[in-house]
Amino acid sequence: ALFPLGGEIRNFLFKDRIRFALWPLWIRSQVNEARTTDVLWPIYSRTTTPDGHLDKFRVFPFYARTFNRRQFEKHTVLWPVWTHARYVHPKANGTAWVLFPLYGRVNMNSQKGWMFLPPFFQRVRGEQMTRTFCPWPFFQRETGARDKLYFWPLYGRRKDGALERRFWLWPLVIHEQNERGFKKQNRWQVAPIWTSVSQSENPHPAGRRGAPAEEPAPPAPPRVVASRAKLWPIYSRIYDLEAKSYRLRLLDLWPVGHPPPVERSWAPLWTVLDYRATGENSDLDVLWGLYRATRRGDGARAFSLFPLWRHERAGGDSARRWSVLKGLMAYDRTATNRQVRFLWLGRIRLAPPAGKGAEPK
Numbered sequence: 001a002l003f004p005l006g007g008e009i010r011n012f013l014f015k016d017r018i019r020f021a022l023w024p025l026w027i028r029s030q031v032n033e034a035r036t037t038d039v040l041w042p043i044y045s046r047t048t049t050p051d052g053h054l055d056k057f058r059v060f061p062f063y064a065r066t067f068n069r070r071q072f073e074k075h076t077v078l079w080p081v082w083t084h085a086r087y088v089h090p091k092a093n094g095t096a097w098v099l100f101p102l103y104g105r106v107n108m109n110s111q112k113g114w115m116f117l118p119p120f121f122q123r124v125r126g127e128q129m130t131r132t133f134c135p136w137p138f139f140q141r142e143t144g145a146r147d148k149l150y151f152w153p154l155y156g157r158r159k160d161g162a163l164e165r166r167f168w169l170w171p172l173v174i175h176e177q178n179e180r181g182f183k184k185q186n187r188w189q190v191a192p193i194w195t196s197v198s199q200s201e202n203p204h205p206a207g208r209r210g211a212p213a214e215e216p217a218p219p220a221p222p223r224v225v226a227s228r229a230k231l232w233p234i235y236s237r238i239y240d241l242e243a244k245s246y247r248l249r250l251l252d253l254w255p256v257g258h259p260p261p262v263e264r265s266w267a268p269l270w271t272v273l274d275y276r277a278t279g280e281n282s283d284l285d286v287l288w289g290l291y292r293a294t295r296r297g298d299g300a301r302a303f304s305l306f307p308l309w310r311h312e313r314a315g316g317d318s319a320r321r322w323s324v325l326k327g328l329m330a331y332d333r334t335a336t337n338r339q340v341r342f343l344w345l346g347r348i349r350l351a352p353p354a355g356k357g358a359e360p361k
Contacts, residue, residue: 001020003023004020004022004023004024005021005022006020006021006022006023007019007020014031015029015030015031016029016030016031016032017029017030023041024038024040024041025039025040026038026039027039027041033049033050033051034047034048034049034054035047035048035049036056042058042060043059043060044058044059044060045057045058045060046058052069053068053069053070054067054068054069055067060079061078061079062077062078063075063076063077064076064079070088070089071087071088071089071092072085072086072087072088072089073085073086073088074086080098080100081099081100082097082098082099082100083097083098083100084096084097085097087108091109091110092108092109092110093108093109093110094106094107094108094109094110095107095108096108098115098118100118101117101118102116102117103115103116103117104116104118106124110126110127111124111125111126111127112124112125112126113125113126113131117135119133119136120133120135120136121133121134121135121136122134122136126144128144128145129142129143129144129145129146130142130143130144137150137152138150138151138152139151139152140152140156145160146158146159146160147159152170153167153169153170154168154169155167155168156170162178162179162180163176163177163178164176164177164178165177171191172190172191173189173190173191174187174188174189174191175187175188175189182201182202183199183200183201183202183225184199184200184201184202184222185197185198185199185200186198186199186200192232192255193231193232194229194230194231194232195228195229195230195232196227196228196229196230197227197228197229198224198226198227199224199225199226199227200222200223200224200225201222201223201225202222223241224239224241225240225241225242226239226240226241226242227239230252232252232253232255233251233252233253233255234250234251234252235248235249235250235251235252236248236249236252236258237249243278244278244279245276245277245278246275246276246277246278247274247275247276247277248273248274248275249271249273249274249275250271250272250273251270251271251272252267252270252271253270254266254267268288271285271288272286272287272288273285273286273287279297280295280296280297281295281296281297282294282295283295289306290305290306291303291304291305291306292304292306296315298315298316299313299315299316299317300312300313300314300315301313307325307326308324308325309322309323309324310322310323310326318334318335319332319333319334319335320332320333321333323341327341328342328343329341329342329343330342337349
């Protein structure tokens with residue numbers, strides 16, 4: 001293709017084939033068996049299939065017709081002023097029309113209702129849901145498969161199965177709760193300063209050992225397995241019980257989440273305290289390395305106060321090192337050797353320990 005003069009492209013823009021000349025003067029495309037011809041897109045368009053089950057015709061915005069043999073037939077005149085649809089599917093059979101922006105009507109076997117000044121006033125009753133807007137978006141009520149009640153923006157509640165959302169003074173205070181199997185997620189947000197998300201696990205119901213069979217066991221309290229919280233811009237905290245990890249940061253200036261590009265390039269600039277713990281290992285960094293402390297599960301320890309003092313201890317106390325003013329005075333001890341450094345002028349070897357476990361004097 002030499003755009004916009006002409007050409008043919010296959011498997012492009014969700015189309016199996018596109019042919020065009022002097023775009024948008026003439027375009028012909030195909031998706032499966034449906035073939036579409038457009039002239040001065042989007043004004044004129046015609047779509048057909050060889051078996052005739054789909055037929056679309058449009059002269060936008062004056063008139064449009066869509067025919068699907070097994071589902072519906074729709075007409076529009078001066079879209080969106082007049083829209084009419086007739087449904088022929090067994091589960092959705094009937095008619096619906098809208099004279100925008102004045103009035104609309106739905107009369108089908110699956111739902112019936114009316115609209116006045118759509119979308120502001122609406123009343124629809126269906127097999128799975130009943131909806132009332134009076135006026136939208138300030139009052140919204142839905143019952144059935146979804147339970148929804150909005151007095152927007154003061155208060156709102158919406159429940160879809162196990163998922164439940166509430167808000168107060170939207171979008172300032174938002175609460176969301178969801179259950180999946182034995183896990184439950186609870187989320188609070190007080191925009192823009194506070195966000196809290198916790199995930200708890202409900203243990204399997206089981207009787208108490210030694211208790212009579214007919215005596216029910218009291219429900220065990222849920223166990224929090226993961227949580228994260230942020231008091232913007234002061235601190236953020238992340239906890240994961242399964243990974244045995246914990247992290248605390250001061251400050252945290254990015255308002256939403258922790259995207260990797262921000263973590264790599266910007267977060268180190270404003271993080272004045274960063275504490276990480278995984279199992280028995282932990283690392284603490286304060287004021288961009290001015291104070292650092294490290295602990296490991298094998299007993300190894302290290303801490304430093306730049307540039308005054310640094311101390312290290314290997315696991316099992318097999319070795320120790322310390323230094324003052326980045327090496328002005330330093331001491332190094334291993335199981336077989338001891339040495340001292342002073343004024344960066346070299347090392348002085350001391351007598352090795354007299355025996356196992358002996359300490360230098």
